[in-house]
Amino acid sequence: MNICTYSYEEYLHLVKSFHGSMAPGLIIGGFIVDLALKNLPEGDFFDAICETPVCLPDAVQILTPCTIGNGWLTVVNIGRFAVTMYEKFGGEGVRVFLDTNKLEDWPEVRDWYLKRKKKQEQNSELLLSQIREAGHGLLGMQSVRVDPDRIRRKKMGPVGICPDCGEAYPIRDGKQCRDCGGETPYKEVIPLNRVDH
Amino acid sequence: MNICTYSYEEYLHLVKSFHGSMAPGLIIGGFIVDLALKNLPEGDFFDAICETPVCLPDAVQILTPCTIGNGWLTVVNIGRFAVTMYEKFGGEGVRVFLDTNKLEDWPEVRDWYLKRKKKQEQNSELLLSQIREAGHGLLGMQSVRVDPDRIRRKKMGPVGICPDCGEAYPIRDGKQCRDCGGETPYKEVIPLNRVDH
Numbered sequence: 001m002n003i004c005t006y007s008y009e010e011y012l013h014l015v016k017s018f019h020g021s022m023a024p025g026l027i028i029g030g031f032i033v034d035l036a037l038k039n040l041p042e043g044d045f046f047d048a049i050c051e052t053p054v055c056l057p058d059a060v061q062i063l064t065p066c067t068i069g070n071g072w073l074t075v076v077n078i079g080r081f082a083v084t085m086y087e088k089f090g091g092e093g094v095r096v097f098l099d100t101n102k103l104e105d106w107p108e109v110r111d112w113y114l115k116r117k118k119k120q121e122q123n124s125e126l127l128l129s130q131i132r133e134a135g136h137g138l139l140g141m142q143s144v145r146v147d148p149d150r151i152r153r154k155k156m157g158p159v160g161i162c163p164d165c166g167e168a169y170p171i172r173d174g175k176q177c178r179d180c181g182g183e184t185p186y187k188e189v190i191p192l193n194r195v196d197h
Numbered sequence: 198m199n200i201c202t203y204s205y206e207e208y209l210h211l212v213k214s215f216h217g218s219m220a221p222g223l224i225i226g227g228f229i230v231d232l233a234l235k236n237l238p239e240g241d242f243f244d245a246i247c248e249t250p251v252c253l254p255d256a257v258q259i260l261t262p263c264t265i266g267n268g269w270l271t272v273v274n275i276g277r278f279a280v281t282m283y284e285k286f287g288g289e290g291v292r293v294f295l296d297t298n299k300l301e302d303w304p305e306v307r308d309w310y311l312k313r314k315k316k317q318e319q320n321s322e323l324l325l326s327q328i329r330e331a332g333h334g335l336l337g338m339q340s341v342r343v344d345p346d347r348i349r350r351k352k353m354g355p356v357g358i359c360p361d362c363g364e365a366y367p368i369r370d371g372k373q374c375r376d377c378g379g380e381t382p383y384k385e386v387i388p389l390n391r392v393d394h
Contacts, residue, residue: 020262020269029266039389049382053350058266061258065217068265068272069226069255072217075265076382078375079353079366084382094389100358100365114365115356145385153250156276159312161297168297168311169276178275185246185273185281188342192236192291 003030004063019058029059035136036085036096043087048073051080071153091146099140106130198332200227201260216255226256232333233282233293240284245270248277268350288343296337303327
């Protein structure tokens with residue numbers, strides 16, 4: 001059982017290196033992306049949707065050209081464990097999801113996924129071995145159509161200088177940047193001198 | 198001039214491989230993350246904020262343990278070209294941004310960043326060489342404090358089965374999942390039989 005062009009072990013290695021831990025969701029995510037890529041509709045260029053920010057975006061970023069920073073991966077957080085790959089112009093796509101109907105054969109996966117066991121009660125060795133054995137067997141698949149213009153990141157448009165902070169920002173955000181407009185994530189800001197090492 | 202533990206050339210190689218192209222913003226992003234990591238406040242564990250989804254999240258994901266999927270990187274889209282690394286419990290952090298006051302010495306960077314030239318009028322060789330020569334010289338730095346509980350991804354909480362689609366979803370989203378509740382990104386959904394290759 002390979003995951004895209006990687007052996008299972010190679011993929012685990014990439015997961016550990018990129019994500020920092022052998023997250024079960026990211027291993028299932030590897031099978032999800034693999035199954036999606038094997039069932040793409042017609043087309044040359046495909047963008048991705050993750051329906052949750054949890055784990056899955058990293059499977060897409062490891063296994064496809066789509067990343068958050070290049071805008072080809074969009075997280076539409078509707079809380080389901082699913083990835084869609086869609087043709088970037090027309091929007092025809094394939095959606096792969098974890099099928100709850102298929103969980104009964106894999107009780108350790110079921111109890112982990114549906115949070116029926118606390119972390120300390122889980123048998124992580126059994127969980128990982130059931131995930132590996134099940135592979136695509138946990139998954140369902142749908143043909144979908146998305147509206148790429150609605151889903152993809154909007155172009156930034158013209159850039160201005162915020163009169164308050166002096167930084168560049170997209171003029172479409174208004175007369176000042178959104179930070180100075182009240183959406184700041186910071187409780188306190190103090191200028192610093194640069195320390196180069 | 199290194200970028201974190203990589204030589205400049207090694208970093209360019211990683212950018213090309215992960216992001217798909219040698220995006221100028223992602224090269225500046227490398228210097229931003231490098232400067233932030235060299236000026237961290239006290240602490241052992243640091244999470245990241247990107248103030249834009251454009252390019253910068255990939256610099257963070259390439260150069261730090263923080264990714265979208267593991268939740269240690271949060272995109273707070275307030276439209277500025279800045280990265281903050283903050284101590285994950287207390288919220289003390291360092292914010293590094295592209296300082297518009299420093300752009301005059303680097304006219305090709307200025308015209309690209311402020312969108313004063315169309316793409317076909319840009320001299321991309323000159324742009325990349327000015328970025329490389331400028332390095333940290335384009336950047337400003339601030340000490341900031343964030344509220345980690347407000348910024349970090351919330352825990353998912355208990356999981357239920359959506360009565361409409363039959364998929365698992367976070368119960369906090371309501372009596373059905375957000376897709377079935379009307380937030381679907383799909384215009385059409387058709388079940389598919391699995392095709393394994």
